Amino acid sequence: MTKDFLKKMCCPFDKKELNIQVIKEHGEEIIEGILTCSHCNRYFPIIYSIPIMTPDEYRDKALELPMLQKWGLAISEDQQSFALSTSPETLQIDKS
Ligand SMILES: [Zn+2]
Numbered sequence: 001m002t003k004d005f006l007k008k009m010c011c012p013f014d015k016k017e018l019n020i021q022v023i024k025e026h027g028e029e030i031i032e033g034i035l036t037c038s039h040c041n042r043y044f045p046i047i048y049s050i051p052i053m054t055p056d057e058y059r060d061k062a063l064e065l066p067m068l069q070k071w072g073l074a075i076s077e078d079q080q081s082f083a084l085s086t087s088p089e090t091l092q093i094d095k096s
Pocket of ligand 1: 012042
């Protein structure tokens with residue numbers, strides 16, 4: 001996904017603007033990152049350049065967790081919601 005394309009995207013649930021935190025990029029292409037919506041607090045990971053923006057019921061948390069943990073994000077495993085427990089602005093990502 002390119003940064004240009006990102007500007008056209010919004011949260012699929014409430015159509016609000018998304019914030020991006022790029023973790024790994026290659027030129028204009030975002031390879032890894034996390035999109036967050038400051039309105040509903042949902043997060044959408046970008047993995048292998050593909051943003052995971054499917055509805056909650058079609059997302060499998062078990063598939064996303066290893067990546068989120070690698071990024072140092074503490075996201076509740078048992079909770080079925082895909083919302084962040086902290087505000088997107090304070091997200092601390094381990095980019096190493
Ligand atoms: Zn939202």
